[in-house]
Each structure stands twice: as structure tokens, then as C-alpha cells.
Amino acid sequence: MASVTFDKATRLYPGSTKPAVDALDLHVADGEFLVLVGPSGCGKSTSLRMLAGLEEVNDGNILIGDRNVTDVPPKDRDIAMVFQNYALYPHMTVAENMGFALKIAGVNKDERATRVLEAAKLLDLEPYLGRKPKALSGGQRQRVAMGRAIVRQPQVFLMDEPLSNLDAKLRVQTRTQIASLQRRLGVTTVYVTHDQTEALTMGDRIAVLKDGVLQQVGTPRDLYANPKNVFVAGFIGSPAMNLFTADLVEGGLKFGSAVAALDRATMGATSNTKVTIGVRPEDVRVSTTGEGLKVDVDLVEELGADGYLYGHTDIDGGRVDIVARVDGRVHPNAGETVFILPEPAHIHAFDIESGNRLSKAVAD
């Protein structure tokens, strides 16, 4: 077991001027499950591959434990990786696939068999040990890929979107399995995904990347409650946070016909007269008094207990889409016009230029 440290690690692809990963500073504690998340092309996979040694590090260092592995080839890093497409060796049986790394390491046959069997039991793969990968289903292949990593008993697990090839139902199941397995084994894990739900449900901590730059690292709760900037605010949470521009007025924010209270410290943090504000769908309530932001309802999605109201409004002449959580039984209908108000305690204010958070952190 070991911690993982990225120390200003940078990857610049030849022929490109902008680094794919730009001075990444990140520390993953021993035994921690860290999720790297971001839209495609944000550098999350590149970061993982740098840690694996499959990608060159142009600047900065990468440490596993106290050992600087920046220039160490992948085979000497004592890591195991689960690939998106599993990358099982097609000409080997499941048992051979799982035992391959041990064979290379020169572990004797008996111990190899014992360890493969142990991992197979853990993953319910015992009946398939003699099969070739092509005779397995997608879910089973995914488990073999996991098994191949577990058998190694490495210092760090690296997972590169291991669930993206599974169907929706299996993905949810496997998600929990992987998370609980990791907690049981206690192996430091770096997990890459583009799916923020996966990130929120699995990670001890989440690191959000955009264009090769680390945006924010924190616990799922922290990222959800206190996004550091507009990008994180919009990326974490589903449905996404409502983000739009609002005028600062005396005593708070102009919110349609109403004024939403905003604390003095936040208001003093910017010299602009406008801010970008973010309100999560669950922090929006439909006003009964006709006060607030006027929203034309386009659609209401009923999910049983509650529903989501999708509508739009005009802000400074531009159309802005609004999502609000409403009661599942009693709610406005499509075509109606409603007025909405935010929960004042849950307004996120961001600087209109830099996009950085202005509001104080909410203890939540």
C-alpha cells in the first residue's frame, strides 16, 4: 500500500502547444479511493496513464509512496490497471489471464494457483477459470480484468473507465461492488470516469479536471455543496445546477421581481455589479405569491416521489433554461408560467469574469 503524489506533473504531447495535463498537483492518501472526473479531453486519462508509466512526464514528478517513479518503466511500478476495454489476453484462459503478472514475476505455480483461486472466489469467477475471454459476457470480462488487478496485490489500482462498456443496470451494480471491494482490500485506487454520478457514488475524494487543469479536489459532499467555480458547479450534480447572470442590488441579488438575500461578505467580494449565480434544482421553490423569476414551463418530468420542472426564462435578452425540483403529485403543468425563488442559504455566487466562487463555504 502506498500513497500517490502528482507533483506539478505535466504532459505536453509533441506538436501541441497546450499541455494535456498542466502542472497537476494531487495527493492521494494511502488506501484512498480517488476519482478523476471531467469531460472528455480534460486530461484525466492522460493523468492516469502518466501514473501508470504509459505516458511520458514532461515536467514535474510522480511519486508512489516515497519513491519517485517519474522515469520508472511501468513494469517496475508495482501497479495494476483495469482498462476501459479490459484488454484481456485473448489466447489465454481466465486463470492464465489473472495469473499472467505473477508468472512474469516468477511466482511459483502453486502459489499462483492459490492466489488466482482466491481472487476468483472474491469475484464469483470460479466456474469460468478455464474459459477464454471470448466465451465470457461483458460483465464477466470486466470482472476478469478486475481479478487480474487484484491477484497482483499491487500498491495502487488504476482504473480507466472500467464500467463504460457495461449496460446501465450492470454498471450500477458493479459500481457498488468495486467500491466495496476497494474498501475491503484497502488498496489505494485512482479511478477515471467522465460520469459524475459514478464519481459521487464511488470516491472518497473527487478531483475535477478541465482542459488539463485541476479545478477542485474534495469529498463528494464538499464538491456538491461548495463548488469552487462555475465549471465544477455545472459539472457535479444531476440535473445540473441552474447557472445564470444576476444583478447585485441593495440587500442581495435581483431575482426576477424579488430580491434574494445575499450576505455582505459575498457581495463585497466582487467589484462588478453582476454575478453568476448557481442554484441547484432542489434549492428552487415555486413561489405562491407571484414573486420571483418568471419561468415558462416546457416540460415536467415525473419520477414518482418528485418531479423535475424544465422551463426557460429571459435574462438580459437571452434564453436561460431552468430546472427545478417539484412535488411529484402537485406540480405546475407544461405551458404554464410560474415564478420561482431560491433558497437563500443555498445560493452559490461566482465572479462573472473569473468564474470563481464568491460565497463562503457552506457547512453542510
Added chain:
Amino acid sequence: MSAVTPIDVPIDNATKRQLKAGERASERTLTKRTKKRLTSRGATIASLIIALVWTVPTFGLFISSIRPAALINTTGWWTIFQNPGLTFDNYSQVLKAGNSQLNLGQAFINSIAITLPATLIPLTLASLAAYGFAWMNFKGKNWMFIGVFALQIVPLQMALVPLLSLFSRGLTIGGVQLFAGLNASGSYTQVWIAHTIFGLPLVIFLLHNFISELPAELIEAARVDGAGHGQIFFRIVLPLTMPAIASIAIFQFLWVWNDLLVALVFADGEVAPMTKLLAEITGGRGQDWQLLTSGAFISILVPLIVFFALQRFFVRGLLAGSTKG
């Protein structure tokens, strides 16, 4: 004779190869359509007819080879029932026929002794080289590969004289002898080296195409699993490349087996292969053409055995199931 099925490598890849994947998907449907067309009833009948048309001459050759010389000279092989008479004289004669230095039986052994190493050596070297070109990074790799690729256009005939002089006199530049002549006339060494040299560019190129199409994740997984280049090559790449190696082996084998030109120049006297001797038998005594029938039949036996032995490698899609596919 050798209907080679192209080996389909099902590769499904990460987002960065989306475009390529798209192309491949359309290729795959094309393959499916082609396959459908090729397995229809009409196609089956057509292929049966083609097979028949192809086999009849071979069959005729075989019948002729077991008929007495007198009958061959007067009647066609299809009249075998009207003019019965079977004999293995042609075979026993042809195996003894030849020149002062060797007979056809010995030449048959020579052919095997030339062909096997001249197939195995280039394939071994080329698979290593192809792996290097495909999966190793070193300076000047692309230029070297272009060089190898360009070598394919050098006509074999052009290299005969320089190569012969290299073998006999060695290489001397500006009065400094870099290495001495092989001094190996009358042994197989020259012809092995010649065939290896002539075969390498194409074999490297073909194998490189196949090996570089292996999913990158597979190689990366092996690297993370602790394998070095040697282990990746022998444990991952080589087993997965077997179908390609087998099909290229057949081509190289047939080429060397049927070769006359290189043999005439580099394998003289006691080490001459069957092709050379067969030419002499017909050339020297055109009247004995019944011997050619049996001789020719002996010479196609080995290629047939090789083809049938390695044929199953064409059919098997070894890569199925490696990635999502």
C-alpha cells in the same frame, strides 16, 4: 491454390479512435455482406466448378505420372480406361535420374534443407523487426521503416551479382577488408542467406501491418503486468500473430520451394534443389517427359502438405474477445 482468407482483427477502441472505429464498423458490415454473398447457393456451385477446373489438370498430371512411358507418348491420360496400365516406374526412374552430382531423390532432400531454414530464418527475424517497428520507440524508426519498405522495389536480379561477389570475395572498401568471403560454395549457407535477404522486406512489412493492428491496450496491459519487450513479444504478440505468420510462412515456403533463379546462382552442384534438377531432366532429355510428370508431382506434394497443415490458422480468428468486440 492457396485461397487466403483475410484475417479479421476486431478492434474496438477508446474515444480517441472513434473515427477509425467508425470506418472499421462500415468495413465489418461490408465483410458481412461479402460473406453472405459468398455463402449463397450460386456462389457455392460456382466455387465447386472452379475447384473442379483447378483440380482436373493436377489429377491428369497424377494419372500420367503412373502410366507407362509408351502409353503416355501415344494416348492422353483420360483414355486410361481404354488403355489400362499402371506403373510406378516413372517414380523409381525419376528419383534416380539426374546429373553426375546428384539425383532427384537427393535434390528433394536438398529442397527441404534449403526451404525450411529459408522460411524460418526470415520469419523469425521479420517478426522481431516488425514488433520493434510497431511497438518500440527509437530514433529514426520511421526512416528505417521507409527504408525497409523501399527495399521491396529493388529487383532481385539486380542484387545477384553484388551478392555473389560478397559471398565469394567478402567486402573490401578502400583497401580495407571489412569481412572475408564466406567461402561456402557447395553448402546451403549462401542460398539461405540469399533467400532471407530477398524475403525480409516484404515479410517485415506484412507482419508489421498485422502486429501494429493489435490493440494498444493489450500491449499496455502486459507492460503494466510487468512484462518487458521480450516477454510481450513471446507471450502476447507471437501467439496472437500466429495466423499471420502461418499465412506468410506458406507464401515464403512456396516461393523458396518453387524458386529456380536464386538456386541456379547460389545453390550449385551437390546442394541444388529439385527445381534445378527438374529443369535439367526436361531440358537435357526432352524425350523423357514421362519423368517430368512424376517429378512434378513429387515437387507439389510438399507444398500441398504445408498448405493443409497450416490452413486452419487462416480460419481461426484468434483475437475474438480480447477487447469489447
